[in-house]
Amino acid sequence: MVSLFYFFLFPLLALCTTTSAAALPLSTESRWIVDESGHRAKLACVNWPSHLEVMVAEGLSKKPAEQISRNLGLFEAIGGLQINNPSIIDLSLINAYKAVVGSLAKKNVMIILDNHTSKPGWCCSSFDGNGFFGDAYFNPNLWIKGLTQVATVFNDTPSVVAMSLRNELRGSRQNVDDWYRYMQKGAEAVHAANPNFIVILSGLNYDRDLSFLLKKPVGLSFSNKLVFELHWNGFSDEEAWENGNLNRVCGELVGEMARKAGFLLDQGYPLFLSEFGVDMRGTNVNDNRYLNCFMGWAAELDLDWSLWVLTGSYYLRQGVVGFDETYGVYNWDGSGVRNQTILHKISALQYPFKGPGYSEVGLYQVIFHPMTGLCVKRLSLVERLVLGPCSEAAAWTYDRRKTLTIIGSYFCLQADKLGQPAELWIVCSGAGSKWEAISDSKMHLSSKLKDGSDVCLDIDSDNNVVTNHCKCLDRNSKCDPGSQWFKIIDSTRRE
Numbered sequence: 477m478v479s480l481f482y483f484f485l486f487p488l489l490a491l492c493t494t495t496s497a498a499a500l501p502l503s504t505e506s507r508w509i510v511d512e513s514g515h516r517a518k519l520a521c522v523n524w525p526s527h528l529e530v531m532v533a534e535g536l537s538k539k540p541a542e543q544i545s546r547n548l549g550l551f552e553a554i555g556g557l558q559i560n561n562p563s564i565i566d567l568s569l570i571n572a573y574k575a576v577v578g579s580l581a582k583k584n585v586m587i588i589l590d591n592h593t594s595k596p597g598w599c600c601s602s603f604d605g606n607g608f609f610g611d612a613y614f615n616p617n618l619w620i621k622g623l624t625q626v627a628t629v630f631n632d633t634p635s636v637v638a639m640s641l642r643n644e645l646r647g648s649r650q651n652v653d654d655w656y657r658y659m660q661k662g663a664e665a666v667h668a669a670n671p672n673f674i675v676i677l678s679g680l681n682y683d684r685d686l687s688f689l690l691k692k693p694v695g696l697s698f699s700n701k702l703v704f705e706l707h708w709n710g711f712s713d714e715e716a717w718e719n720g721n722l723n724r725v726c727g728e729l730v731g732e733m734a735r736k737a738g739f740l741l742d743q744g745y746p747l748f749l750s751e752f753g754v755d756m757r758g759t760n761v762n763d764n765r766y767l768n769c770f771m772g773w774a775a776e777l778d779l780d781w782s783l784w785v786l787t788g789s790y791y792l793r794q795g796v797v798g799f800d801e802t803y804g805v806y807n808w809d810g811s812g813v814r815n816q817t818i819l820h821k822i823s824a825l826q827y828p829f830k831g832p833g834y835s836e837v838g839l840y841q842v843i844f845h846p847m848t849g850l851c852v853k854r855l856s857l858v859e860r861l862v863l864g865p866c867s868e869a870a871a872w873t874y875d876r877r878k879t880l881t882i883i884g885s886y887f888c889l890q891a892d893k894l895g896q897p898a899e900l901w902i903v904c905s906g907a908g909s910k911w912e913a914i915s916d917s918k919m920h921l922s923s924k925l926k927d928g929s930d931v932c933l934d935i936d937s938d939n940n941v942v943t944n945h946c947k948c949l950d951r952n953s954k955c956d957p958g959s960q961w962f963k964i965i966d967s968t969r970r971e
């Protein structure tokens with residue numbers, strides 16, 4: 477059985493939801509992924525590995541597949557495939573895989589297949605023989621054959637919406653010419669086998685570099701089905717977040733993301749941030765700092781995304797049985813989620829700010845707070861500003877005079893005194909009325925008071941919006957500006 481399916485499986489699944497049920501199949505309209513009715517389907521996904529040595533979706537020993545799919549990140553316990561998924565034990569690998577996908581399909585979860593490795597095992601290193609076309613375990617012809625077969629198998633399963641052709645291309649063999657050659661071939665093969673699929677293409681250098689597309693687009697015989705993917709984690713830049721000045725590091729790395737991949741949005745392609753994640757214990761300073769910068773960026777660009785990773789442990793990883801996955805949404809035994817606070821924060825990114833079908837009202841701005849995943853909200857009776865869910869965000873216009881006015885009212889944002897609440901005044905002019913995004917990160921919203929001093933928008937311990945001294949504008953690497961980071965984000969979503 478193993479030899480028969482050796483070259484057949486080893487994908488990873490991404491399980492996706494959208495804020496409202498999407499009519500399938502999906503396609504693309506400029507930089508947006510849209511459903512059959514033309515409405516934006518913002519993909520909010522979580523990765524579910526099944527590419528390790530055991531080659532079965534992780535966690536099935538801990539929980540019934542139905543429940544994993546229903547809860548998508550929530551509860552329930554106890555071990556043994558035999559207890560929870562007895563029917564899977566007797567299946568061949570492909571049927572086990574189909575059984576998992578089938579149970580997800582029943583729960584209206586959308587599935588993206590990802591060809592993760594050829595030789596099953598923990599991914600990825602530059603020397604594992606799985607990194608690029610022509611590597612020891614990566615024969616391009618077998619790959620195309622495998623993609624074709626898998627695309628065909630899921631031909632009649634509409635909830636399998638997309639296929640990522642290969643995870644994290646890497647290693648000494650990687651080159652741009654072969655990238656075009658084989659990615660185009662692979663994309664054509666998948667499209668021919670299953671024209672409903674969205675085809676997702678990964679970049680070079682562990683899916684961190686798509687810059688070569690700036691000069692030469694991909695040439696395909698079909699349209700409206702192509703998406704590019706990008707990976708960005710805290711550890712991608714080693715300890716940069718912990719060791720550097722956060723405003724500076726965030727500004728530099730966001731700039732790099734724009735050059736390496738973000739430009740694709742302007743060219744009219746969707747960009748799927750298919751792996752990002754943090755240590756869910758909440759104790760990894762580098763990850764925590766990265767996450768705040770990432771949240772601002774992902775919200776501003778309103779990206780489709782997939783969190784790494786669903787499972788809290790692996791049957792077997794790098795020789796360790798029951799390996800603990802600290803980036804897992806679930807805890808080790810699947811009895812609960814690891815960190816509700818972090819999940820809640822990330823869930824802010826599920827909300828589409830704009831895109832087809834979200835344009836009933838004109839363009840306005842919301843003020844997003846990445847550290848909490850909340851938005852600035854107006855408490856109208858007392859005319860105070862607090863943080864609240866972005867679905868309740870105040871709708872602002874941010875105009876050329878740099879004032880922030882609540883749409884449909886005269887109320888505007890005014891800084892009055894240091895350490896005091898940011899106020900809503902009827903007429904804003906002069907000192908304290910103009911707001912500018914400053915610092916290397918461009919995430920401090922700053923205004924000048926009458927006495928000439930600069931203040932920055934901040935929050936107090938009750939999530940009231942206040943004005944304080946601007947933090948971390950020097951080169952200090954110890955300082956964390958998180959509470960003062962805000963992003964003015966374009967939105968067209970009806971309230």
Ligand SMILES: *[C@@H]1O[C@H](CO)[C@@H](O)[C@H](O)[C@H]1NC(C)=O
Nearest residue numbers: 483484487591594619622626
């Ligand atoms: C993944 O690629 C390998 C070749 O590297 C191929 O043998 C396998 O069938 C493919 N699997 C899927 C699920 O696409």
Ligand SMILES: *[C@@H]1O[C@H](CO)[C@@H](O)[C@H](O)[C@H]1NC(C)=O
Nearest residue numbers: 756757758759814815817818
């Ligand atoms: C969750 O993460 C936060 C940091 O974002 C941390 O303060 C908290 O202790 C973590 N909670 C758990 C249960 O690990």
